[in-house]
Amino acid sequence: xxxxxxxxxxxxxxxxxxxxxxxxxxxxxxxxxxxxxxxxxxxxxxxxxxxxxxxxxxxxxxxxxxxxxxxxxxxxxxxxxxxxxxxxxxxxxxxxxxxxxxxxxxxxxxxx
Amino acid sequence: xxxxxxxxxxxxxxxxxxxxxxxxxxxxxxxxxxxxxxxxxxxxxxxxxxxxxxxxxxxxxxxxxxxxxxxxxxxxxxxxxxxxxxxxxxxxxxxxxxxxxxxxxxxxxxxxxx
Numbered sequence: 001x002x003x004x005x006x007x008x009x010x011x012x013x014x015x016x017x018x019x020x021x022x023x024x025x026x027x028x029x030x031x032x033x034x035x036x037x038x039x040x041x042x043x044x045x046x047x048x049x050x051x052x053x054x055x056x057x058x059x060x061x062x063x064x065x066x067x068x069x070x071x072x073x074x075x076x077x078x079x080x081x082x083x084x085x086x087x088x089x090x091x092x093x094x095x096x097x098x099x100x101x102x103x104x105x106x107x108x109x110x111x112x
Numbered sequence: 113x114x115x116x117x118x119x120x121x122x123x124x125x126x127x128x129x130x131x132x133x134x135x136x137x138x139x140x141x142x143x144x145x146x147x148x149x150x151x152x153x154x155x156x157x158x159x160x161x162x163x164x165x166x167x168x169x170x171x172x173x174x175x176x177x178x179x180x181x182x183x184x185x186x187x188x189x190x191x192x193x194x195x196x197x198x199x200x201x202x203x204x205x206x207x208x209x210x211x212x213x214x215x216x217x218x219x220x221x222x223x224x225x226x
Contacts (some may be wrong), residue, residue, distance in 0.1 A: 043219040
């Protein structure tokens with residue numbers, strides 16, 4: 001069974017810092033990996049989707065990398081802002097059309 | 113991205129009553145829908161997978177008679193929590209997929225059973 005782990009569980013940084021969120025998964029045979037943002041009491045916002053054949057994806061200040069062989073992904077947030085405060089979830093899909101396996105998330109607080 | 117609409121966004125019900133949650137794909141045909149549950153400070157856990165026109169497949173530990181899932185059309189799936197109890201209070205969220213690599217999520221439903 002695919003297990004997804006996210007480290008750290010919580011993170012507090014001052015505005016402007018660059019930061020890295022980590023995600024690891026136990027089975028390297030994945031179809032794709034997705035990073036989401038979840039605001040308190042809200043649904044999920046998809047940030048980046050990385051196919052198994054890709055090494056990284058970028059969107060604005062966000063960059064996600066994937067090292068499938070080692071079972072790791074990182075989400076890099078550049079020049080953090082208070083509006084980035086949220087929980088960030090990593091999820092992997094084992095096969096096309098299958099459900100996502102989620103990590104517990106990293107709760108990020110960016111202070112002004 | 114595609115739009116998935118989930119209603120209601122929150123609901124409070126009395127213990128013993130049933131609650132229905134709707135999940136609609138607005139601009140694509142969802143051949144598969146997934147229902148997840150999230151307890152406070154926990155990850156999203158898959159409850160069941162439903163394919164249009166077929167019976168849902170439930171994950172281990174999820175009572176299929178308590179959580180009734182209907183996926184009668186390519187744009188609508190419903191989750192009915194029957195005889196709800198306080199321990200069913202949670203955040204329920206649906207995800208729809210339809211022949212693409214990415215699944216799209218609804219806004220979620222906060223269920224509180226009193």
